[in-house]
Amino acid sequence: MHRYIPNTEADKRQMLDSIGANSIEDLFEDVPSELRLGRNLNIGEALSEIELSNHMNALANENNSISDLICFLGAGAYDHHIPTTVKHLATRSEFYTSYTPYQPEISQGTLQIIFEYQTMISNLTGMDVSNASLYDGPTAAAEAAMMACASTKRKSIIVSKTVNPEIRKVLHTYMKFRDLELIEVDMNDGVTDVEKLKSMISKDTAGVMIQSPNFFGIIEDLTEVEKVTHENKALLISYTDPISLGILKSPGELGADIVVGEGQSLGTNLNFGGPYLGFLAATKKLARKMPGRIAGQSLDVDGKRAFVLTLQAREQHIRRYKANSNICSNQGLNALIATIYLVTMGKEGLREVAARSTQKAHYAFEELIKKRKFKPLFNKPFFKEFAVTSEFDSRMVNKALLKSGILGGYELGKAYPQYKNGLLFCVTEKRTKEEIDKLTGVMEVI
Amino acid sequence: MREYNSLIFEVSREGRKAYSLPKCELCEDEINEIIPEEFLRTSDSKLPEVSEVDVIRHFTNLSNKNYGVDTGFYPLGSCTMKYNPKINEDMAGILGLNSIHPYQPAETIQGSLKLMYDLDKMLAEISGMDRITLQPAAGAHGELTGLMIIKAYHQNRGDLKRKKIIVPDSAHGTNPATAAVAGFDIVEIKSDDNGAVDIEALKRVLDDEVAGLMLTNPSTLGLFETNIKVIADLVHEAGGLLYYDGANMNAIVGITRPGDMGFDVMHFNLHKTFSTPHGGGGPGSGPVGVKEHLVKFLPVPVIEKKDDKFVLDYDRSESIGKVKGFYGNYGMMVRAYSYILTMGSEGLREMSETAVLNANYMMNKLKEHYHLPIKQVCKHEFVLGGLEETSLEVSTLDIAKRLLDYGYHPPTIYFPLIVSEAMMVEPTETESLETIDAFIDTMIKIAGEAKENPDLLKTAPHNTPVRRIDEVRAARQLIVKWEDE
Numbered sequence: 001m002h003r004y005i006p007n008t009e010a011d012k013r014q015m016l017d018s019i020g021a022n023s024i025e026d027l028f029e030d031v032p033s034e035l036r037l038g039r040n041l042n043i044g045e046a047l048s049e050i051e052l053s054n055h056m057n058a059l060a061n062e063n064n065s066i067s068d069l070i071c072f073l074g075a076g077a078y079d080h081h082i083p084t085t086v087k088h089l090a091t092r093s094e095f096y097t098s099y100t101p102y103q104p105e106i107s108q109g110t111l112q113i114i115f116e117y118q119t120m121i122s123n124l125t126g127m128d129v130s131n132a133s134l135y136d137g138p139t140a141a142a143e144a145a146m147m148a149c150a151s152t153k154r155k156s157i158i159v160s161k162t163v164n165p166e167i168r169k170v171l172h173t174y175m176k177f178r179d180l181e182l183i184e185v186d187m188n189d190g191v192t193d194v195e196k197l198k199s200m201i202s203k204d205t206a207g208v209m210i211q212s213p214n215f216f217g218i219i220e221d222l223t224e225v226e227k228v229t230h231e232n233k234a235l236l237i238s239y240t241d242p243i244s245l246g247i248l249k250s251p252g253e254l255g256a257d258i259v260v261g262e263g264q265s266l267g268t269n270l271n272f273g274g275p276y277l278g279f280l281a282a283t284k285k286l287a288r289k290m291p292g293r294i295a296g297q298s299l300d301v302d303g304k305r306a307f308v309l310t311l312q313a314r315e316q317h318i319r320r321y322k323a324n325s326n327i328c329s330n331q332g333l334n335a336l337i338a339t340i341y342l343v344t345m346g347k348e349g350l351r352e353v354a355a356r357s358t359q360k361a362h363y364a365f366e367e368l369i370k371k372r373k374f375k376p377l378f379n380k381p382f383f384k385e386f387a388v389t390s391e392f393d394s395r396m397v398n399k400a401l402l403k404s405g406i407l408g409g410y411e412l413g414k415a416y417p418q419y420k421n422g423l424l425f426c427v428t429e430k431r432t433k434e435e436i437d438k439l440t441g442v443m444e445v446i
Numbered sequence: 447m448r449e450y451n452s453l454i455f456e457v458s459r460e461g462r463k464a465y466s467l468p469k470c471e472l473c474e475d476e477i478n479e480i481i482p483e484e485f486l487r488t489s490d491s492k493l494p495e496v497s498e499v500d501v502i503r504h505f506t507n508l509s510n511k512n513y514g515v516d517t518g519f520y521p522l523g524s525c526t527m528k529y530n531p532k533i534n535e536d537m538a539g540i541l542g543l544n545s546i547h548p549y550q551p552a553e554t555i556q557g558s559l560k561l562m563y564d565l566d567k568m569l570a571e572i573s574g575m576d577r578i579t580l581q582p583a584a585g586a587h588g589e590l591t592g593l594m595i596i597k598a599y600h601q602n603r604g605d606l607k608r609k610k611i612i613v614p615d616s617a618h619g620t621n622p623a624t625a626a627v628a629g630f631d632i633v634e635i636k637s638d639d640n641g642a643v644d645i646e647a648l649k650r651v652l653d654d655e656v657a658g659l660m661l662t663n664p665s666t667l668g669l670f671e672t673n674i675k676v677i678a679d680l681v682h683e684a685g686g687l688l689y690y691d692g693a694n695m696n697a698i699v700g701i702t703r704p705g706d707m708g709f710d711v712m713h714f715n716l717h718k719t720f721s722t723p724h725g726g727g728g729p730g731s732g733p734v735g736v737k738e739h740l741v742k743f744l745p746v747p748v749i750e751k752k753d754d755k756f757v758l759d760y761d762r763s764e765s766i767g768k769v770k771g772f773y774g775n776y777g778m779m780v781r782a783y784s785y786i787l788t789m790g791s792e793g794l795r796e797m798s799e800t801a802v803l804n805a806n807y808m809m810n811k812l813k814e815h816y817h818l819p820i821k822q823v824c825k826h827e828f829v830l831g832g833l834e835e836t837s838l839e840v841s842t843l844d845i846a847k848r849l850l851d852y853g854y855h856p857p858t859i860y861f862p863l864i865v866s867e868a869m870m871v872e873p874t875e876t877e878s879l880e881t882i883d884a885f886i887d888t889m890i891k892i893a894g895e896a897k898e899n900p901d902l903l904k905t906a907p908h909n910t911p912v913r914r915i916d917e918v919r920a921a922r923q924l925i926v927k928w929e930d931e
Contacts, residue, residue, distance in 0.1 A: 002789065002793040002796055002797075004528075004529055004531060004721075004788075004789075004793075004797075004875075004876050005793075005796055005797065005800050005875050005876065006876070006877065006878035006879075006881075007800060007803075007804070007875075007878060007879055011878070011879040012800070012803060014879070015804075015807040015879065016803070018807060018810065018811070019806050019807055019810045020810075021806070024799045026823075027799075027803060027806055027823055028701060028802070029823065030669070030670040030822070030823055031670055031672075031698075031701060031702050032672060032674075032675065035675070035702045035706055035707055036701065036702055037701060037702055037703060037706070040791040040792065040795070041571055041572060041699075041700050041794060041795070042571050042791070043571065043572070043786060043789075043790060043791040044787075044790055044791065045790045045791070045792070046787075046788055046789055046790030046792065046793045047787045047788055047790070048788075049533050049788075052533060052537065052784055052787055052788055053533070053536075053537070055787065056537045056540060056543065056780075056784065057540065057542070058557075059542075059543065059557035059558070059560060059561055060540045060541070060543045060557055061542060061557065062556040062557030062560065063542050063543065063546055063554060063555055063556065063557040063558055064550070064554040065541055065542045065543075065544075065545040065546050066545045066546070066547060067541045067542070067545050069554070071547060073547050073549055073550070075549055076771065077547055077548050077549070077772070079547070081467070083464075083465055085464065085498065088502070089501070089502065089505040089506070089509075091535070092505070092506070092509040093514055093515075093530075093723075094509040094510065094512040094513070094516065094517060095509055095512060095514070095726055096514070096530075096723045096724075096726065097514030097515040097516045097517075097530050097723050097724070098512050098513060098514035098515075098724065098725075098726045099520070099522060099525055099527060099724040099726070099727065100724070100726070100727040101726070101727070102522070102858075103513075103846070103850060103855060104912070104915050105847070105850050105907050105910040105911070105912055105913060105914070105915070106511075106512070106513040106850055106855065106910055106911075107511075107512060107513065107726075108511040108512070108911050108912055109508040109509050109510070109512030110512055110726040110727070112453070112508055112511075113505075113508060113726075115453075115926070115927070115928070116453060116454055116928070118926055118927050119455065119927035119928045120492075120493060122926075122927045123491060123492040123493070123927070124491055124493070126489065128927075129926050130927070132727070133728075135583035135584065135587060135728075135729075136583065136770060136771045136772075137771060138768075138770060139583070139587075139769075139770055139771070146627075166768070166771050166772070169767060169768040170767075170768050170769060170770060170771065172767055173594070173745075173766060173767035173768055173769055174769075176767070177593075177594045177597060177628050177629050177766075178627065178628075178629050179629050219481065221485075245487070246487075246491065247477055247481070247486060247487055248481075248486065248487055249484075249485055249486060249487050249488070249489075250487065250489065250491075253489060262771070269544055269545060270544070270545055270547050270548070271544050271546070271776055271777045272544070272546040272547075272548055272555070272558050272772070272773065272776040273548030273771065273772025273773050273774070273776055274583070274729070274770070274771070274772055274773065274774055274775040274776050274777065274778075275583070275728075275729030275731075275775040275776075275777050275778060276771065287924065287926070293727070294926055295926065296920035296921070296923075296924060296925055296926050297920065297923075297925040297926075298916045298917065298919045298920035298923075298925075299915070299916050299919065300912040300913045300914060300915045300916070301905075301913050301914050302912075302913055304451075304912055304913075305451065306912040306915045307915075308915045308917055308920050310917070310920040310921045310924065310926070311921060311924075322626065323622070323623035323624075323626045323627055324626075324627070325623075326586045326589065326590060326620055326623040326624040326626075326627045327586060328586055328619070328620055328623075329584050329586070329728040329730060330728050331725075331727075331728045332724075332725045332726030332727030332728045332729075333723075333725030333726060333728065333729060334725075334728075334729060336725075336726065340501065340505060342493055343464070343493075343494055343496060343501055343504070344465055344498070344501050345464075345493070346462075346463060346464065346465065346493050346494055346495045346496065347490070347491050347492070347493040347494075347495055348463060348495070349463065349464075349465035349467075350491065351491070352465075352467055353467070355473065355477050356467065356470050356472075356473055358477060358480060358481065359470070359472055359473040359474075359475060359477070359480065360470075360472050360473070362475070362480050363472040381480075381482055381485065383481075398551065402551065402554070407547060407550060407554075410549055429467060429470075432468075433471055433472055436472075
């Protein structure tokens with residue numbers, strides 16, 4: 001008898017009798033005997049709540065979480081503040097124990113939230129339409145690339161080397177197996193080399209993907225990129241950090257056709273990398289080419305406003321043989337979290353989070369540079385992340401920081417061999433002056 | 447309770463706020479002194495302005511318009527809507543397990559890596575596979591990863607002509623869609639009269655261009671593919687590989703294993719079999735298991751144990767690459783791992799046995815009132831073909847909508863495609879005899895209503911927050927965001 005299985009032996013007996021079976025074994029007579037496991041799984045005995053809890057806490061004790069460490073690590077996953085409303089509302093089980101809103105009459109909660117999410121993502125990015133979310137930023141980038149290829153009927157994507165290497169890796173995998181081409185364009189002083197881009201782009205280019213703020217935290221100037229992309233009738237795919245849109249010009253205003261990004265910073269905790277939230281928004285012209293789910297507004301038979309999945313892509317309706325995407329779910333719970341986050345922060349709150357992260361990052365940068373041991377890697381305007389270098393091995397620097405309880409920067413040499421000693425630091429609104437001074441203090445005496 | 451129909455944008459009032467941030471002594475420089483003006487936003491972000499109590503009431507009211515497993519019975523076939531144990535949520539909420547940055551140094555994440563390493567071992571034991579990647583984010587994502595591995599396997603052998611994936615006509619829609627996205631051509635084969643793979647039809651399409659076969663076992667009809675060994679041998683003899691769609695695994699845990707049936711690669715749905723909540727449509731988690739000959743193609747990184755320390759191994763030259771950022775939906779892994787530990791080996795077997803018993807009990811009771819196209823023992827789910835009496839012009843959709851009036855989430859409808867008016871019922875093991883009986887009684891009552899008062903069904907639902915919605919209008923007008931009039 002297991003606590004998650006209500007039926008007792010007596011219940012089961014009654015049910016077997018009703019079926020006309022002698023034992024449960026009769027119900028498995030269609031499984032050939034040579035395929036039977038014929039032993040217990042080697043999983044061990046069931047743990048009680050107390051035993052499980054002790055076991056899991058012991059595992060947690062083998063980690064150092066960012067509740068023990070001061071986090072200056074970013075590079076695609078960010079330690080922003082999560083307002084308490086998120087926890088209290090996202091743990092309502094009417095939300096998290098439901099499934100895809102297949103039956104809209106009893107899923108208006110989920111559907112209206114997707115509609116509100118789409119509205120806020122559209123407005124933030126300056127685009128006409130947003131879908132209901134995708135797995136994460138990197139897969140959203142891959143979906144955008146495939147969407148660009150499908151809608152232009154071309155087979156090549158150009159991506160800047162200033163796009164997060166994690167994203168480019170996922171892009172490579174998706175494109176390779178689809179027999180599509182992915183070309184990387186070089187960078188110059190931490191930004192996309194526009195002259196090189198001009199020499200590479202052609203009538204075969206389906207899309208150009210630029211991240212801004214880019215992997216190094218630098219705000220890319222998209223003016224020239226937009227011009228040359230559209231001159232070649234390719235699509236401009238912008239990858240962005242939604243927090244930055246509290247203060248920065250929206251990709252829509254800069255001429256993007258598709259905007260994608262990672263929505264983790266909108267209230268989802270770091271979770272060792274997942275589940276996160278991919279968002280994808282586009283111009284009206286591309287609305288019907290978008291992958292994934294979309295919620296739309298309609299009326300019910302009584303003329304009442306109601307929401308429903310539209311342009312449906314789900315298990316039963318997905319275009320079986322002509323699919324351009326096989327996505328038939330969304331990150332519903334993370335989209336809910338992002339919605340609660342954006343509603344809680346509101347217009348002014350998001351602006352303040354973005355501004356404070358920028359101001360604090362610049363303070364950290366100035367303090368560090370002042371002490372002369374570390375030099376800026378680039379000389380460009382940046383948002384909440386910045387890259388520095390020194391004569392010291394970046395791993396050694398991080399080890400020293402860790403000893404002082406600080407989670408240091410991303411070691412750039414892992415993805416950019418030319419920046420062997422480079423470190424990418426991130427400062428969010430959560431960091432205090434004391435914490436930043438501690439960081440620069442430890443780095444000064446290395 | 448008062449009806450609540452507001453969008454948050456309609457609640458918004460200029461100047462209200464729901465957030466608090468500490469005073470900032472480092473924030474004296476104006477943003478336009480730090481960042482050039484041309485990069486700064488001039489347009490309105492149009493985010494709402496509401497108070498904290500507005501936020502709480504808005505989402506609480508919306509939650510009341512939702513139906514979840516915690517609300518009631520949810521026999522949605524193929525989706526395994528079992529109870530989501532609360533202790534798993536608590537475990538996933540432990541700060542030391544969830545407040546971890548994915549790029550932390552290995553020495554600071556040994557607990558999480560150990561958990562993932564052990565989960566890999568457990569899933570391998572449960573499935574009979576040799577190695578697991580936890581990276582894929584959902585079932586369909588697992589399928590894509592699996593097919594990429596199959597492609598890499600053939601390419602690695604220099605066998606470049608294998609462009610076809612065989613998919614039965616009963617398959618989940620994602621199977622052919624995934625094959626298309628992975629760059630394969632799809633060959634559909636018809637099922638036989640019992641909904642099983644037609645062996646002769648299979649033989650006719652097997653040739654040296656076949657990369658593999660995708661199969662669900664039990665099938666989408668809830669029936670065990672008894673010839674699976676024969677099928678596996680035929681595909682292997684033709685040089686192809688077998689892909690197992692793990693959607694229906696809740697029927698077989700502890701009883702038989704895909705690895706022993708002859709499958710080479712498979713995906714799990716942690717959000718089905720292993721109880722992680724469906725989250726209103728996600729996040730899921732779709733780990734992929736492979737046999738030894740495919741291990742080298744798994745996505746990077748793979749977690750390895752070296753000198754008693756766990757490490758993320760990226761140095762794998764034949765890997766297909768990365769399919770997702772970081773390492774997968776780790777939060778779901780913590781829940782599934784907790785679930786497996788709380789079930790234990792006996793509990794897992796009892797899970798599948800009870801799921802199958804519950805389904806057979808329901809099928810047996812309902813077959814007198816609804817059309818049962820294939821009359822044999824089912825596994826964890828079964829498929830009905832609408833009302834026994836077809837002259838009534840009451841559709842499966844009408845029955846589903848009437849179930850809403852009685853407070854149930856209806857079964858999956860119009861799937862699989864090979865059964866007309868299909869209703870796919872999956873009770874799962876976490877429902878009591880009383881719950882199941884009450885649902886059966888309701889289904890029988892509805893069958894009676896269909897005869898006496900069919901209009902009652904055709905106009906259902908009657909007592910839900912909204913009634914039938916004009917879906918054509920939604921697609922034509924395409925209003926997908928709120929705009930101020």
